[in-house]
Amino acid sequence: MAQIILKEKLYNEEFLSNWVNWQQWLEEEHPGSGMSLDTAIEKLIEHYDEFTPEFAEKESGVSAETIVDVARRIGRAGSRFANMNWRSASSGNFGGWQVARCLQFLNVLTGSIGTRGGTLPNSWNKFHPTLCSKPPAQKFWNELHFPKEYPLSHYELSYLLPHFLKENRGKMSVLFYQSFLIQSGTIQTVLVGSKSFGMKIKWDFTLPLLQHGMKRLTLRIYVLPMGHSSERHDLISYETHSGLWIGYRQPVLREYARRQGKEPEFTYQSNPGEVWEEDEFWIELSWRIDPEGKLGVKEHFLSPYRDGEKLTIDEYYRYLFEHVPGLPEKAAEENMSAFRLHEALWSF
Incomplete structure (x- = not known):
């Protein structure tokens, strides 16, 4: 598809000129060939020469005609080309980690990054809630977590x-x-x-x-x-559209028990197999690691509503939902707390 977009001049020349490091690529791979975007495009087409629609058909099982048609549609869409990839092929195929990068390259060629109708960086439309306690950042760089070979990569290594x-x-x-x-x-x-x-x-x-x-x-x-999604608490906020929303997953059987008049202290008390809930596990472990509060751990797991008492899972999410813009006001209209309203709505 990239080859078709390049050969048929469906690419966004202005975006490529300003936002792609084509100069560095020419210097390293094609020294002396001339320093212009036209030269970079020419060399890139040569680089992709073997990756024909027929090659792609053999690799993917999708017909060459369909591949050409989709590539042209993407090219014509230009800055209005939107796509999303999350795990999918990347987790089930050898070399699948390349999938997201290949798909993103089509956005680069069409200049459809951060544009109206295009693909937005995920942080633009992802809601980040306010927590009752935020520990300070680490004071030194850990190269086991963030290796020096990949200075711009985070979370996936x-x-x-x-x-x-x-x-x-x-x-x-x-x-x-x-x-x-x-x-x-x-x-x-x-x-x-x-x-x-x-x-x-x-x-x-x-x-x-x-x-x-x-x-x-x-x-x-x-x-x-540990529990799957129906056995744990979890927040969800994805870059699905030009808007902000926050979703809430909760242990189904714990909520069922509550509606039956029971109040389990821990989620595992309502789960088959006594499966631990992850948030509760870290709260409990932190209090056992730092029972006197001398290590600076316990202070981040204190109740914001009961002085000196241990944070409960309900209090953790209650505080969070009380600080979601618009949610407390909506809850007041329904004569409910922000926590209970979000439990009922599942997303806001």
């Missing part, structure tokens, strides 16, 4: 952690991890040890927080069952 430890970049005393590391297979490979990775275990203590059982859990010190 946890699967590289075992490889960094294998290279003796550091050591971790305690590791809590969830399904993303597990799905990549790297944690199992590292923990199984010398046969596959040629190394000693790099953790003194490991605790996976699992939504589903795994066969390869033999070297874990603890395994903590």
Whole structure:
């Protein structure tokens, strides 16, 4: 599709000229070829020469005619081309992490980033709630979390952690991890040890927080069952359109118990299998780690409504919803609290 957009001059010349590092690419890959956008386009077409519609048909199963048609439609849409990719193919295919980057490149070619009708950066339309306590940021850069090889990447590099430890970049005393590391297979490979990775275990203590059982859990010190979406509290806010909204997932059986007149202290008391709710787990663990408040942890898990008392899960979300713009006013119209209204609405 990129090749078609380039060959048929359906690209946004102004956007490419101002926002793409084509000069650097020419200097590194085609020195002496001339420093102009036209030259960059020419070389880029040559670079994509083998990726014909027929090649794409063989790779994808989509007909070459359809691929050409869609590419031209995207080109004609120009700055009004909108798309979204979230996990999907990237989590189920070898090399799938490239999917989002390839799709985004079509936005780059058409200049449809941050435009009316185009694709908006996710933070433009994602609501960020106010929490009852916000701990200070870390005071030093952790290259195990944010490796120097990828200075502009955040949040999606946890699967590289075992490889960094294998290279003796550091050591971790305690590791809590969830399904993303597990799905990549790297944690199992590292923990199984010398046969596959040629190394000693790099953790003194490991605790996976699992939504589903795994066969390869033999070297874990603890395994903590965690709930799926219907068994936990969670906030949702996506860049679905030019507007702001916040959604709320809640444990179904806990809410059912409440409506039956019961008030479970913890979500696991209403779940089959006594599955822990993640927010509650961290609240409880933090109070056990810092019972006297000397470590600076406990202070961030105190109730904003009861002085010196432990934060409850209802209080956590009550405070949050009371500070969502417009929600308290809407709740007052319905003669409800902001917390109970959002529970009933699920999104606002």
